[in-house]
Amino acid sequence: MRYLPLTSDDRAGMLAKIGVDHIDALFADIPSNKLLKHLPKLPLHKGEIEVERLMGRMSARTISASSVPFFVGAGAYKHHIPATVDHLIQRSEFLTSYTPYQPEIAQGTLQYLFEFQTQVAALTGMDVANASMYDGSTGCGEAVLMAHRITKRSKAILSGGLHPHYADVVQTLSEMAQAECVTLAPDVLAGEDILSQIDNTVSCVVVQTPDFFGNLRDLRAIADKCHANGALLIAVFTEVMSLGLITPPGEMGADIVVGEGQSIGNALNFGGPYVGLFATKSQYVRQMPGRLCGETVDADGTRGFVLTLSTREQHIRRDKATSNICTNSGLCTLAFTIHMSLLGQTGLKRIAEINHANAVMLAGQLSAIKGVSVLNKSFFNEFAVRLPGNAAHLVEQLASKHVMAGVPVSRLLPGAGLDDVLLVANTEVNSDEDRQAFVEALKEVL
Amino acid sequence: MLNRQGRPTTPGDATHNDHPTFTGNKALSQIEPLIFETGRLETTGVDYEAPQSFKSRLAELERKSEIGLPGVSEPEAMRHYVRLSQKNYGIDTGLFPLGSCTMKHNPRLNEKIARMPGFSDVHPLQPVSTVQGALEVMHTLSHWLMELTGMDAVALSPKAGAHGELCGMMAIKAAIAAKGESATRNVVLVPDSAHGTNPATAALIHFIVKPVPVREDGTVDPAVVASLAGPDTAAIMLTNPNTCGLFEKDVVAIADAIHAAGGYFYADGANFNAIVGKARPGDLGVDAMHINLHKTFSTPHGGGGPGAGPVVLSELLAPFAPVPFVRHTDEGFELVESEEEASNHGAHAFGRMTAFHGQMGMYVRALSYMLSHGSDGLRQASEDAVLNANYVRACLADLMSLPFGNRPCMHEVLFDDTWLKDTGVTTLDFAKAMIDEGYHPMTVYFPLVVHGAMLIEPTESESRASLDLFIATLRDLAMSVKRGETERFTGAPYHAPVRRMDETRAARSPILKYTPPQAALEAAE
């Protein structure tokens, strides 16, 4: 077995040193009738060639995003990742290190976490950011619980523009934590009246921008009403690249900003691992979940970094912790940080413009097709299209023509009466040819 | 006439020079500023052409403020992050005996496979007909996990161990609710030796945590569990093998006591690496257990993530598993994504843990690991992990103190600081001195049930020669303590990129992000 260095002689010698004559003597605490007599009913070991062949076959039974014109979004986005990123995150010292509990030999991890926190705070327009959550959706759940701790209330209002999976995660967590959670009806046109929901019993209001349907939302009036009622505004995003071009939630009065960071540095990976971004105002930092990295000095006065404010966390506070989170998204935060460092604000603004320009172009092309209409007044790189037919069926037909057209809203909101609505995303990776292929194929199936 | 003198070929006089260098660097040890201190606001390390003019659809919400993040060119980025990496210790650097964390070798085959386009370049919401291979990975992984644990179902989606705990405890809460006992059954028993995540998880979903004292031998007494269990007991959360490195020998009686009271048995599977192929949690009475794929099945720890925490469930809890889950039918693999859809298949899904379908990148790596090892290799790995830990124990028992006596342990061995009493050296000092010797320290001050804990988990990845050097090093350090050479410890590490850090300063006035000098000056005024 290529991964196991001990030889039979080693094992025998070590057993002798330990003073037992058989390996099972070391398993003597397992009740003897529970100790397995036979190997599990699973295949025996395999060499690299065979494993690669088996897994390669499974990979080949899946159509990859790069192999077709690709317009699927709804919370995860196909973006270009500079080659440098994947090379660097595979450096052994990053890949095979642990949570930086021994700061003297983990300054590499700690420094990039500090850089990551700085980047996230700047992008969202907030005071402080943590060292990541698992992803946007779980971060959203944690944000709601954090608001409950701060306001000492337990009622959350979720906008109908919040990603349905995010709403489900919050709903599940709320039910289990015996908190109230009101989810407004799906809001394709961003026309909901959320202000009338806010009173002094509400802990927090959760609003996504760009929302699930792609609409940009002005949060200022909601923030004002929240604050007048002692409630917090939680702003959510699923497309972090939008922050290169649109007003950050922190400038619109958000108290907690949480979102998905996958678009910067991280591949689609069929849904994970991703990286949850989480930022807030300074005054709430001690109610924040997750790890935080802070600057300090060592015994010689040299600048360095450590995990700090750990008393909020489970390993110290146990049942009084702000969250149970432990492992987070380490390496995905590194990918984010490297990609963001390469972009800088100049590159980010440019790539965000390209996304928007491409989406505007596609929206124009699609709405020129008879029976097809774009529903959004505003959007960044994704918008909702009403089709003259069932969107899920049309997506299947287009897939058979090798075009991945987008996400039928009915897949995430079955029974919402939105079976003819399709979400279409368009990023910097889509070429004019891709858009042309989409338009032609759609015309053919309509 | 050519100059044939050339360069000197012997080192010359072996003088020592303690003068600081001009740069502060020491050969390969480089000081590296923050990226914000070297980057420029107008610089970018990517080349994208400006789009042709178009009519913006951003309403009035265009960003007016500067983001304030400088960029760097590609060579600068490369050098910056390579230098940072050189300040880190990883498994590939050396022995990483961090107890409870299972820092084993990460095969690069798994990295290669995870980057196959059919896994990495696939969107979670593509039509199901286009992702059959990805679903097959999930289905196959589930099969292996069920077979190895002897359990009936798997909820794959939890993102890490603690998230898996939450999932398992939610399934238990849902099962209790289905029986109409929510109002009365709300106490969770948690042994003092548990990971901090256990009580944090139970408290998060409003269970009342009742601690279970650990008996003299480091394990849980079923009689104590029986005396604490009653009609208000929702569950026990038990780590097995436990955090003292011991198998809970009365686990079956503990399970019986909990079940007799009408509660469920949640097992923390963080230490599953000790028993894969040797015993199955399902045979021990477990109702739910998370598995840290990043520990037992070797997906890289990556400096603290990403992980994955699938939860295996017993027959009783299986119907409550969250969405999504994969079904295999005659037509292929299908994905059940909503609670309504789940109920069509007779399930009562309690909800959803996360967007999309979980940590696919980790599933691929874990499955590759399993296929490579096979049933025989997995069992051998567990045996070797246990053998290595016991070898360390046997070779250090005469110098360091074992809180529960010199008896066999599982895949990690726990020492306490009794042997350091009155030496002027603490567990932390000892750990820091290990850094100078080129080792990552063991887990220290955990579990909390012993004083000054040192929890050593060598894993199966270490050769005998590597263990022998490690043991010899710890023996040398221990002798040094006994000789009273305290300075070797109290000031350590001396040779790491930085010395001991001032954590008090970091926590008293937290600096959690970089502020440019000018802005910092203005803020101070």
Next chain:
Amino acid sequence: MGETKYTKDHEYIRVDGDVAIVGISDYAQSQLGDVVFVELPKLGKALSKGDEAAVVESVKAASEVYAPVSGEVTEINAALEGQPGAINEDPEGSGWFMKVKLSDPSELSGLMSEADYKAYLASIH
């Protein structure tokens, strides 16, 4: 100034008339290590004996400070916010937490005297 009394949770209370100064003992601060943060109650808060009155955090630990007696919070030591180290340096002096107006002075009799507290500390070691 009256006598200083102690609780088993290592709070101290020093009574002056019907107002008492509350803080944590020297032993408590030494166990916590460097204090980095204190969360004090709001002025005017009515505390019952045994209520969670404040939270004190060091780098490695956090613990609740319980009200040793019932009463209303009449003053808090706001200086601790910027100087939590005072709790380590002078716990029974400048490191005090809050002043409480006693609602039931008879509760004092259930607390330990300094001598009793010293004996108690010896007993737990």
